[in-house]
Amino acid sequence: MEQRAVVTAGTGGIGLETAMGLAARGFAVTVVGRDAERGARAVERLAGVTTGGEPHFMAADLASLADVRALAARLAAEGPLKVLVNNVGAMFADRQRTVDGIEATFAVNHLSPYLLTESLLDQLRAAVPSRIVNVSSGAIRAAKRTFDAVEPPGGYYGFHWYGRAKLANLAYTLDLAERLRGSGVTVFAADPGGAATDLTNGTMRSPKIVSPALRLLWPLVRRTFERSTAGPAALAARSSIVAATDASLDGRTGLLIGPEATPVPAFRGSTDPRTIDGVLRLSRQLAPVGHDR
């Protein structure tokens, strides 16, 4: 039977390289993005390497919860799902709200993968052993660990808010792994390290994204960002590919796969019960799934 895999934000950057790796390992990969032309180009590249089923593109803006729900319905209609890679991520220089009126960093980096995952659990259960991979980031180290509300107290700093949304998603990921333990659906987080992509070549060039204290050190901070995100996306995709496919992880769950594509300790705060409670409460309230509604 065809082994289906989905990679969100899979038409460019690290996501496309992840999709290429999965296609080369025999998966029929569906990549998700907003732009149809970019999608068509990605499908062409995937068709050139696939050793499994045909690749596909599905259009969705993952900043919109209605789009995420519609995407989940289309994917669910296709049947069992072996691998779901929630690769979407975004950092914004200025505070933005989504069409749903939710702060965009939290919506794209956490609520969207949360809602897509919860909506596809039946399809993942129907394909066991199956895997969920949520793409994380070292920016978690700069995160405020408070989840009483969608927006943390204090000013808007894109890099720190991005790290906090990734922390929310990692806390959810590790909690989900426990919830699904023994079900045959295993759950991993993957930290790609850094790569030169649209994300890092754009927003990360602006000093606005860091707190005033770090802004004083901007030349140093900027050099650190540049150095750590200079590598190729193909190398950064290894952590997701290993998390999604490597036999050494069979039967294991709840691990963070680091930039060297091996398990590493989870970032501080990601297993704090207060963080998990806050993140789950916000997620259920803002992106209700089935029984939450």
Ligand SMILES: NC(=O)c1ccc[n+]([C@@H]2O[C@H](COP(=O)([O-])OP(=O)(O)OC[C@H]3O[C@@H](n4cnc5c(N)ncnc54)[C@H](OP(=O)(O)O)[C@@H]3O)[C@@H](O)[C@H]2O)c1
């Ligand atoms: N690059 C790094 O150094 C780095 C470091 C740590 C973690 N990460 C994480 O790795 C993942 C991939 O990062 P990346 O650097 O490859 O990002 P990227 O360059 O921004 O990714 C581009 C891809 O994202 C899609 N995309 C962007 N916004 C979207 C939206 N709202 N809805 C649907 N698709 C969307 C784009 O397609 P369209 O434009 O057609 O929508 C394209 O396929 C993210 O989760 C990121 O947080 C990256």
